[in-house]
Amino acid sequence: MSSILIIDDDDQLRKSFHKVLSQEGYNVQGAASGEAGLGIIRKESPDLVILDIRLPGMSGMETFQAIREIEGKLPVIIMTAYGTTETAIEATKMGAFDYVLKPFDIPDMLTLIGQALEAGRFMRTPVEMDVIPEKASKEAIIGRSKPMQDVYKAIGRVSSTDATVLIRGESGTGKELVARAIYQYSLRADKPFLVINCVAIPENLLESELFGYEKGAFTGASHRRVGKIEQAHKGTVFLDEIGDMPFSIQAKILRLLQERSIERLGGRGTIPVDVRIIAATNRDLETALNEGRFRDDLYYRLKVVTILLPPLRERTSDIPLLTEYFISRYASELGMDNRGITKEAMDLLTRHPWPGNIRELGNAIQKALIFNRGTPIHTEEIAQAISGENLGTLPDETTDQVVRKWAREALSVKNEKNLFDSCMDNIASILISEALILSGGNRSRAAKLLGISRPTLHSKIEKYNLKIETSVK
Ligand SMILES: Nc1ncnc2c1ncn2[C@@H]1O[C@H](COP(=O)(O)OP(=O)(O)OP(=O)(O)O)[C@@H](O)[C@H]1O
Ligand SMILES: [Mg+2]
Structure with missing residues (x-):
């Protein structure tokens, strides 16, 4: 269960946060001052801090700086009111996850909290590589096949450089895990890692999300906003699903890679930024290139260092290892004993083509365990779990x-x-x-x-x- 600390001197606000967030299943604590908040952070290391910028005693900004010193990767959401936005913007430039203007919408705030927690988890949970399944943590890259050995070597080679990396592979092959591993073994491991999903963000928002904007840049731009790339200064930006990035924004990314600078929307000057870019896609970039949907200059620039993740059907020798890993991980999450799997069921798993790759395998094991009644997982449960998977993707008239x-x-x-x-x-x-x-x-x-x-x-x-x-x- 994720824990959230609210630092605000407004008792009423802390109370309502407590109510809403507890209902969502979060563990919530409150502090009425920066000093008290820092005490809690030192003792209990929460997963997220929501910090009011205007505080009695130690100011919000001082509190923020102190938090950075205690735990540089702890995500912080700043709350601000009109009149203190400039300070909040300063804080985002210094790496605060985001800021919100009071009063705010609860659903929006919950979305932001979800994103900030995920960002924190990405930065703080190490991704292990090539470990024994039973000993592996939740975030591990499992597999000993030749193609996976090559992937480990590639991660090792590129991590310690500042090179831009392109990770390719079908959906569910582990691109995101590999991106995080590269970051964690890199020289920038103690600096921010920000993820931008190019498909999840609508086209008209993606540009401002990445590059930020100045006040008055467009209708509704009531104050300056710092973009994610600027926020990640000295750190790493993961551009996920880059194959789906709108054409116009591709030019700006190319410019960032070549000139190491950005321009905010409506801005008058360039801003130098030092970020490392890791990109991923499951798209056929060559087709996109031919169809004029992807810029060739960006393509050639990106592909210099490519890590290709093979589909699971091309490394079936990894299936038993991955299966063991998922059984031991999900059994413990579900509070069940690990009773293993029968040979026949394992054979069935190795024969399945896994179009959804490792994600699909993990989901199938999780379902099989849910259907299981305390014996080794057997064929019927696997069959049931796999056909359940297919039901979701095929139209069932x-x-x-x-x-x-x-x-x-x-x-x-x-x-x-x-x-x-x-x-x-x-x-x-x-x-x-x-x-x-x-x-x-x-x-x-x-x-x-x-x-x-x-x-x-x-x-x-x-x-x-x-x-x-x-x-x-
Ligand atoms: N080698 C691996 N060992 C263990 N778990 C893995 C491995 N590869 C992927 N996974 C798990 O499978 C799921 C999908 O992986 P991930 O999100 O990295 O895929 P992806 O390639 O980014 O897919 P998409 O293109 O759909 O975004 C995650 O839960 C991840 O932890
Ligand atoms: Mg992904």
Whole structure:
């Protein structure tokens, strides 16, 4: 469970943060002054700090600087009001994760908190390489096949340089893990590592996210904003899914690589920045080049140092090792004993083509464990887990038809005010009760299966008044 520290002298605000964040499953602490906050950071090392810039006694900025000294990679979100934005901007230039203007929207704040926690985890959790599965941590690159040995060597070679690296490979092959490993073994390991996902951010926002803007650069630019690249000064920026980066922004990245400087939107001068770029893509860049969607000058510049991650079907010898790793990791996460896997089930795993690569294998093992009833994992559970995977990717017309029929019935028969909500509740309660049945009544496993937190599941069970048949604990 992630822990968050709120430093703000406003008791009311700390209280409401406490309520909202605890409901989300976070462990929350509060401090009314910078001094008290620093004490908590030293003692309990939280995962994220939300810091008000205006504080009695030690100022927000002084507190921020002190936090940097105690734990340089601890993500900090600054809260500011009109009148103190300049200070907040200064703090982002010095590496604060972001700042928000009071009053803020709770959903926006929760999204930002999620992102900041992930950034902190990326910087602070080491990625191990080539370790024994049972001893490996959650963040490890597993595999001993020849192609993986080459990957380890490549990581070793490029880490200690400042070279731009391009990581290529199909979806789920571990590109992000490799990017983090390069960062952690690099000379910049104690400086920031910021991830920009070029597809997740809408095109019109991506440019300002990367490069920042000046006040008045466009309608709505009410104050200056420092971009991620400037924020990562002296550190590393991971441009994920670079194959999907809009053409116009590609030119600016090329310029950053060549001239080591950026320009904020609406800015009048260039700003020198010292960042190392690691990029990744699962796209066929050569086709994109031919179709005019990717700049050839950027392509040639990026591809000088390329690490290619082979698909899992080309290194099936790694499947048993990866399987062992995922069983031991997920069994302990689910609070189960590790009872291994039968030979037949392992054979089935080695024969499957794994179009979704290691991500798909990991998901399948996790599901198989959830279906498991305390014996070694056997063939049926694997088959069930794999076919479940496929259901998600293939259009399943019969399910669709059934749901449509049900929807039409609901729309024609019912004449109630809250039809939409009651239908949604109906579906939710069916989904939850099925998850509970599949997991034998085990709430942690059912929550995992549903992709929601345990407290959220608990509140829905209460809400829908669901009965649970427990077969295993
Ligand atoms: N060699 C490996 N050993 C252990 N776990 C791995 C390995 N490679 C990938 N994983 C795990 O598989 C999942 C997918 O990996 P990752 O996110 O790095 O893939 P990706 O190549 O970035 O995929 P995408 O193109 O879809 O973004 C992650 O949970 C990661 O921890
Ligand atoms: Mg990725």
